[in-house]
Amino acid sequence: GPDPLITEPQDWAMITGEPVDATPYGMPIKYEADVIRRNVPWLTADPISSINFTPIHALDGTITPQGCAFERHHSGAIELRKEDYRLMINGLVDKPLVFSYADLERFPRENHVYFCECAANTGMEWAGAQLNGSQFTHGMIHNMEYSGITLRSLLEEAGLTAAGDLADKWVYVEGADASSNGRSIPMEKALDDVLVAFKANGEALRMEHGYPVRLVVPGWEGNMWVKWLRRIEVTDHPVESREETSKYTDTLADGTSRKWTWVMDAKSVVTSPSPQVPITHGPGPLVITGLAWSGRGAISGVDVSIDGGKTWSKARLAKPGEDKALTRFYLDIVWDGSEMLLQSRAHDETGYVQPTKAQLREVRGENSVYHNNCIQTWWVKENGESENVEVS
Amino acid sequence: EKLGLGREALPEEVAAWNHDIGPQGQGLPVGSGSVEDGEMIFSDNCASCHGEFAEGAGNWPKLAGGEGSLADKDPLKTVGSYWPYLSTVYDYVRRSMPFGAAQTMSDNDVYAITAYILYSNYLVEDDFVLSNENFLDVEMPNAGGFIIDDREAAEAHFWGEACYENCKESVEITKRAAVLDVTPQEETGDTVEADSATSEEMPAQVAEAAAEAEAPVEEAAAVVAAFDADLAAKGENVFKKCKACHQVGEGAKNKTGPILNGVYMAPVAHIDGFKYSKDFASAHDEGVIWDDAHLTEFLAKPKAVYKKTKMSFAGLKKDDDIVAVIEYLKSVSQ
DSSP: OOHHHHHOOOOHHOOOOOOTTTTSSSOOGGGGOOOOOEOOOOSSBBBBBEEEOGGGGGGGOOOOOGGGOOOSSSSOOOOOOOOGGGGEEEEESSEEEEEEEHTTTSOOEEEEEEEETTTTTTGGGGSOOOOSSSHHHHOSSEEEEEEEEEEEHHHEEEHHHGGOOOGGEEEEEESSSSOOOOEEEEEEHTTTTEEEEEETTTEEEGGGTTTTOOEEEETTGGGOSSSSSEEEEEEESSSOOHHTTHHHHSEESSSSEOOOOBOOEEEEEESSSBBTTTOOSEEEEEEEEEEOOTTSSOOEEEEEEBTTTTOOOOOOEEOOOOSSEEEEEEEEEEEEEEEEEEEEEEEEETTTBOHHHHHHHHHSOOOOOOOOOOOOOOEEOOOOOOOEEEEO | OOOOOEOOOHHHHHHHHOOOTTTTOOOOOOOOOEEEHHOOOOOOOOHHHHTSOOOTTTTTEEEEEOOTTSSSSOOOOOTTTTOOOOOHHHHHHHHOOOOTTTTTTTTHHHHHHHHHHHHHSSOOTTTTTEEEGGGGGOOTTTTEEEEEEEEHHHGGGBBBBOOOOOOSSSEEEEOOOOOOOOOOOOOOOHHHHHHHHHHHHHOHHHHHHHHHHOOOOOSSSSSOOOOHHHHHHHHHHHHHHHHTTTTSSSSSSOOOOOOOOOTTTBSSSSSSTTTOHHHHHHHTTOOOOOOHHHHHHHHHHHHHHOTTOOOOOOOOOOOHHHHHHHHHHHHTTT
């Protein structure tokens, strides 16, 4: 029969809606209230020093709204006013300087879209398939448009003559929060594309993303993107801080560990269908979609397999891949209603091809913890539901 | 070319922030600390999370043990088994610890804690004194255990052609996440919606009080005292300093410290089943109550009141903060 939603006048077609200013800074409509960050309580001792996950399964396009972009704090997110903000540059510079927030706004500004991925993203999957949902397996990632100034411009303002040969120099960066998280960055990277950012997606950084100022280290592990940035020191040695020795180092099968594994390898994941996004429409046209990225540059292509890697098809990129930013891919198929072992495989502009978990384990064993960029498999069942699995 | 922005950093400003310690001891302050002193300082400030012997508590990091485990399945990475540089311990303890009271330790106390962590890993004897002078003499067992990122060489085969047809003969499922079943249950939007609806209608403080008022009274409330909502709100802000260890409100759980619901006018050590220090237990037996005077005294300098308290927090410096936080505790005790 005829659809009453069409044939009968509905409330929203008769009664007026909310006025402007009902929510001066809006939230998503209540029907989207399940599109939120989530954490895995057993993962850490305390939510103050923890991480949560971006609901990538429920997003489309490539830009992550700040309000659902994953958070990682080591001693909680702090409230730091712009007026109380100070940034110091010291060490091997010609003149140590202190900048106010207002000073930073007077340097020439740039805008760039970059992904930020925690080195531990997919880390719980090293030893086996663990978590059901791309939010949990791949959600330690976000992708935003940053407005800020180059780290190079600040270093040049302080002067690098005193540093002499820059080839073996480092830049140590640290935050103003109680963890005072600090990392060492080689000078070459510091002078290349690192940003000191104050806006993301056009608005001020949210508290949880380092308001008022954070570091952006394109393509490199998220822990280096120091939030609440308060100090930049030019040194002739890496500090070898806790976060670059005891953490964020990759232990191989023989017990030796790789350090300074900063760049994030090419990676991709199908976000829909996936365990949190079952197919509800039955056989017929089906949009398979997901995200791909590489810390080494732009994504050049993405392949999708529906048979667990026996055969692969080239997916359609929504836009040509961009440097160190997320790329959205689609594969439009007619689903016959049978089981699928759904995978995606990223290629980047350096010719790197995303490896299988077996290939990664061959080199790195199962105890690496960090930098797991393996091909992910979803077992899509006849009823449209999916499960995280590993395949031979 | 320079823009002439910013101002010169003063030497005392650089000295206040420039605290990083390099692997060759760069930046170490002059000073020393003994294992003996470290044991006491560690017990007071660190043991509630890391265990009396640095063996770890709950999900908090273990700082000792794990020797020879790095090539095992699930290696135990501790200062003794994994950390390549002792400088990292000093740098990290001084910058980030204790959790919730960072950057409050004296340089000598940090030496003592570092010495105790070495001792708990059997790397020094019990009469050892660590100083800036002998710092580099300590040998870290895993100092040689690291190589610099070699992915471009060791994983060179990941660059190349990809297969598209007949890539493998058969495919079997070898592992399933459903077997482990460790995915957290998703909270649906309903909860979020309900919460935001409440907060839109009334200020959080009132909402919380209202919610508690509706809840059935489990036991006779100690004394119901009226509270100043504005002052309590100020106190809630001060309470952020306590949140690393203490939870309040609905669904609060004991963490490093006990739940503080109902603490106002309650007997000392008011939570059954929480492991309090001996000091607390005896005060409980003597019938000491957390009234205004006692809370004020304790919050100003916890260790002056209870010498053995496990609470590492040094105390609130401002009287206004103490008054506000007590008002807040009052509000969560209704």
